[in-house]
Amino acid sequence: MAVKTPPAGGIGFALMSVPGAQPESCIALLLDAIGLDRYLEHADLLITGEGRIDAQTGHGKAPNGVAQRARHSGVPVIALAGSVPATAPPPGSPFDVWFSVLPGSVPLPTAMASTAAYLTTGSEHIMRLLASRIR
Missing domain, CATH: 3.40.50.10350 (Glycerate kinase; domain 1)
Known part of the structure; x- marks a missing residue:
């Protein structure tokens, strides 16, 4: 199982030891979760x-x-x-x-x-x- 983890901080660093973990921007995860791109289509x-x-x-x-x-x-x-x-x-x-x-x-x-x-x-x-x- 791949784990996306924030690239900064102690928790992010610890999660990077999980096999398959990949660093991911926290803001990118949040913007994807709220669907910002969908709103920007009409902005x-x-x-x-x-x-x-x-x-x-x-x-x-x-x-x-x-x-x-x-x-x-x-x-x-x-x-x-x-x-x-x-x-x-x-x-x-x-x-x-x-x-x-x-x-x-x-x-x-x-x-x-x-x-x-x-x-x-x-x-x-x-x-x-x-x-x-x-x-």
């Missing part, structure tokens, strides 16, 4: 989020995996985050654009306590921008 835009977009984002974090699937399907991707680098997305980034949802320098406890409000406001700004392009 015009994907918006994903992350607490902080940084160099680690491209190394197995969920938003990166989601964005890669969308890009593979030809769906543009906007990333919303609490913290983003000051530079543009690096070449090969699966995000077409990214935005910080914070209104400036906000203490971490405040940012975490107000996440829903910040994401709502950030999403409203994106929708206003898109709506202005439709007129």
Whole structure:
């Protein structure tokens, strides 16, 4: 019996000792389980989020995996985050654009306590921008 196991962490490492075990991306397993590709067939835009977009984002974090699937399907991707680098997305980034949802320098406890409000406001700004392009 083949066992698919996450490539990182102690459990994943231990499961690799099972004959026939193969490393598998956790996000790939999750996206397959929820059928994301089926939804992307009808999507015009994907918006994903992350607490902080940084160099680690491209190394197995969920938003990166989601964005890669969308890009593979030809769906543009906007990333919303609490913290983003000051530079543009690096070449090969699966995000077409990214935005910080914070209104400036906000203490971490405040940012975490107000996440829903910040994401709502950030999403409203994106929708206003898109709506202005439709007129």
